[in-house]
Amino acid sequence: MKLNSIELIDFRNFKQSKIDFSVKKNFLIGKNAQGKSNLLEAIYLLCLSKSFRTSNNKEAISFSKQKFLIKAEFSSDKGSNYKAALLCYQNKKKQIFINRKRINKISDFIGNFPIVLSSPEEYNLTTGPPSERRKFVDILLSQINKKYIHFLIEYQRILKQKNAILLNWKLKRKQNRSELEPWNARLVEIGSRIVEFRNNFLKQLSVKVGNIYSKLVLNNEQLEFFYQPNIEFQNIENIRDVFFNKINQVYFKELQRSTSLVGPHRDDFIFKINGNELRKYGSRGQHKTVLISLAASEYNLIKELTEETPIILIDDLYSEIDKDRENKILDLLEGLGQVFITSTEIHDQNSGKEGDKYFFVKSGNIQHL
Numbered sequence: 001m002k003l004n005s006i007e008l009i010d011f012r013n014f015k016q017s018k019i020d021f022s023v024k025k026n027f028l029i030g031k032n033a034q035g036k037s038n039l040l041e042a043i044y045l046l047c048l049s050k051s052f053r054t055s056n057n058k059e060a061i062s063f064s065k066q067k068f069l070i071k072a073e074f075s076s077d078k079g080s081n082y083k084a085a086l087l088c089y090q091n092k093k094k095q096i097f098i099n100r101k102r103i104n105k106i107s108d109f110i111g112n113f114p115i116v117l118s119s120p121e122e123y124n125l126t127t128g129p130p131s132e133r134r135k136f137v138d139i140l141l142s143q144i145n146k147k148y149i150h151f152l153i154e155y156q157r158i159l160k161q162k163n164a165i166l167l168n169w170k171l172k173r174k175q176n177r178s179e180l181e182p183w184n185a186r187l188v189e190i191g192s193r194i195v196e197f198r199n200n201f202l203k204q205l206s207v208k209v210g211n212i213y214s215k216l217v218l219n220n221e222q223l224e225f226f227y228q229p230n231i232e233f234q235n236i237e238n239i240r241d242v243f244f245n246k247i248n249q250v251y252f253k254e255l256q257r258s259t260s261l262v263g264p265h266r267d268d269f270i271f272k273i274n275g276n277e278l279r280k281y282g283s284r285g286q287h288k289t290v291l292i293s294l295a296a297s298e299y300n301l302i303k304e305l306t307e308e309t310p311i312i313l314i315d316d317l318y319s320e321i322d323k324d325r326e327n328k329i330l331d332l333l334e335g336l337g338q339v340f341i342t343s344t345e346i347h348d349q350n351s352g353k354e355g356d357k358y359f360f361v362k363s364g365n366i367q368h369l
Helices: 036-048 120-127 130-144 146-172 177-216 236-249 251-257 284-306 323-334
Strands: 002-011 014-020 025-029 067-075 081-089 095-098 101-103 115-118 223-228 268-273 311-314 339-343 357-362 365-368
Touching (some): 002 036, 014 036, 025 036, 036 067, 036 081, 036 311, 036 339, 115 284, 120 284, 130 146, 130 177, 130 268, 130 284, 146 251, 177 223, 177 284, 223 284, 268 284, 284 323
Parallel strands (some): 025 339, 025 357, 115 311, 311 339
Antiparallel strands (some): 002 014, 002 067, 067 081, 081 095, 095 101, 223 268, 357 365
């Protein structure tokens, strides 16, 4: 997949801009707070219908405006051309279009324009709570497999309904266990499918990210990335029985807390370097290198499993890494597809590469260098 051009209207500090891109590397150069990350956010938002910087897309509407519009033209690896648009209003639901046809279900949209991100906001992935790592895995798996996103949406619906019942019982100070049984049965059925997907997928991702990380460091650091499910099972084939038994075990705790305590919504994913947990002991440079390794691994998996090359976004590439890692990362990116990189300056190693484009970003204006 290639992003040929994008047009922004009243998106953050962009009043109206249209940019044509290279199919190779695109460097967005400029001082901080000028709009470089805003442009990456717009690309990401159009590809996934959500921002990586805020949970409320309306925050990206320019001050005093009522809506923003993002339009773009894409070309797939198989030669198909697409026009996509996303409209976000202050007082209406967002609207998404592909080739002028409105898309009403997010599950029908995600995966059409595969994308991979590495940004400072992603530090929450390696330093933050389990919910950040679950979000990362869910976004990646949703781009790869349509079944997964359908299971995920259905699971969230069931979970919301179950929690509503538990809260209602607490308010009324009475409960009827039989009322919960069909929701628990459905939670086990759909939740088990999600656990199976995650378990199988993490095996593939862990190998790739470990191999790529080892190529980006000079010493013998070994990176592990593994699945820590909320439901401890010895064999994936008996996950449903284990899941159901654990729900029964915590029934009274769920009554007390008025929330569901068992299921993949409480999973975690752990990073370790040489046996030490990255979240507790990793340096900033190690965290940055892990995030770049993850992005490259995502790229490889999406390309292998969907036969479509994802777009890569790398925000603030050069910060918090030494020169050796920087050079190795740039060498790695050289063999990938279309890449968008933000930086405060042009680095010598990248100047003059055939096919690359450089853009200067200042106060929401973009100039091709």
